[in-house]
Amino acid sequence: MNCAAVPADLLESELFGYEPGAFTGATHAKPGQFELCNKGTILLDEIGEMPPALQAKLLHVYRPAILPRLGSRSIIKVDVRILAATNIDILRLWPPSRLREDLYYRLNAFTLQLPPLRERKEEIPILPETFYEPHAEQYARPPASASPPLLGRRAKGTTGRANLRG
Secondary structure, three states, X not given: OEOOOOOHHHHHHHHHEEOOOOOOOOOOOEEOHHHHOOOEEEEEEOHHHOOHHHHHHHHXXXXXXXXXXXXXXXXXXXXXXXXXXXXXXXXXXXXXXXXXHHHHHHHOOOOOOOOOHHHOHHHOOHHHHXXXXXXXXXXXXXXXXXXXXXXXXXXXXXXXXXXXXX
């Protein structure tokens, strides 16, 4: 779930779900993403963009893993592995970073830092194969091929614009 793409006032209901009457327009119960991901994994992308008040509620999902739906007095137990991603260097921007320190330390059990793709250009040609071929099989179509500009190469007589063929 992209925490930056969902408006802050909707993010809580998307993550935790809600009960009828929790807010205007809530006519039926809706499970949240944590509930839907029970016994699985959820990816919280752009975690640093999550409002601080919601970050505090996110701490409740950790030991014991309980969460209330909006408008509910009961709690739901969940077993969810949380992956968090951000494109900013949180430690470099600390303290101005919007990520709560206590949440950072709970999330930071294992850190994987990847350099930007622009610094790993040799990996670009692998990406079309990885993504195009399975979909070609799934939809019984010939595999698409990537244009040289998309692969970071310049073909003779081209404008340099990237496109897909297939």
